[in-house]
Amino acid sequence: MHPRDILLGAQAAASMLPVCDHYSGVESRMRKSLQLQAEMSEEFGTCVFDVTLDCEDGAPVGGETEHAALVTELALSAPPGARVGVRVHPVDHPAFAADVAQIAGKAGARLSHIMIPKVESVDDVALAEKALLSAHPAGLPLHVLIESPAAVQRAFDIAAHPRVQSLSFGLMDFVSAHAGAIPAEGMGINGQFSHPLVLRAKLEIASAAHAFGKVPSHCVVTEFNDTEAMRMAAGRAAREFGYTRMWSIHPSQIRPILAAFAPDEAQIETAAAILLAAAQADWAPISFANALHDRASYRHFWYVLERAHATGRALPSEVARWF
Helix, strand or coil: CCHHHHHHHHHHHCCCCCCEEEEECCHHHHHHHHHHHHHHHHHHCCCCEEEEEECCCCCCCCCHHHHHHHHHHHHHHCCCCCCEEEECCCCCCCCHHHHHHHHHHHHHHHCCEEEECCCCCHHHHHHHHHHHHHHCCCCCCEEEEECCHHHHHCHHHHHHCCCEEEEEECHHHHHHCCCCCCCHHHHCCCHHHCCHHHHHHHHHHHHHHHHCCCEEEECCCCCCCCHHHHHHHHHHHHHCCCCCEEEECCHHHHHHHHHHHCCCHHHHHHHHHHHHHHHHCCCCCEEECCEEECHHHHHHHHHHHHHHHHCCCCCCHHHHCCC
């Protein structure tokens, strides 16, 4: 049996998502994003980031139908192996049903997921699922965007829905929803890691996602020209807040996200050595470097190797065969 099946069991069916989710909504940027995805997939040997084509912020007012048609065309033209998602309008927006009917109905087989913004409750997820299955009966994973205090309070119910694959935090709308109680700095690189209400929301969303085996996706960093700020934010999201994925809104943010979420060489070597020893012992408990390891720790180290593979890191040849 494959180590994934031995260690994860039924959870093995839920494959790890790329650590970066890159958003674009303007035609020229959407086309460049898809091209960059193909180039970096060749460079790293795997698809290291998703491209999510944006209808919510990308479509001009009054031009929603035309924009949905463009997004459909781009999704259908993506090369084999591409991972392309679409952010549609919220479920209460007049363009929502048409978005889903057009895009999922014509390009559903080429999409990796559909992002539903401004989800307030599990009822919104149910509405989105109904529209999706009507347009594309085979279904698709739904990613949901949590953007208000009420939605944060319901995050566990939302994460429990079987169609939901990932929860994202909508920082800017969350801050705005507090009617000025959180200062504007809460949307910036420093405030989003210091204001207690923002920190609480991040932790609640990450906890809800992990409680149900879903992927928590960290919010944007708007200072896209500040590479050091991006590295700091991505590093803290990965190490301190339990996020395993992060939004990018500019191509310059993709590589810092990959670097921050990837395990380092020492972590990869340790994980490989422990798992190889475990396999030799038929996954029974072992002693390694004077410490006991069993299937609980084996699962942790398997995730390290999966994350290394997902971020294009080199794996020792003895474990590379598992991928």
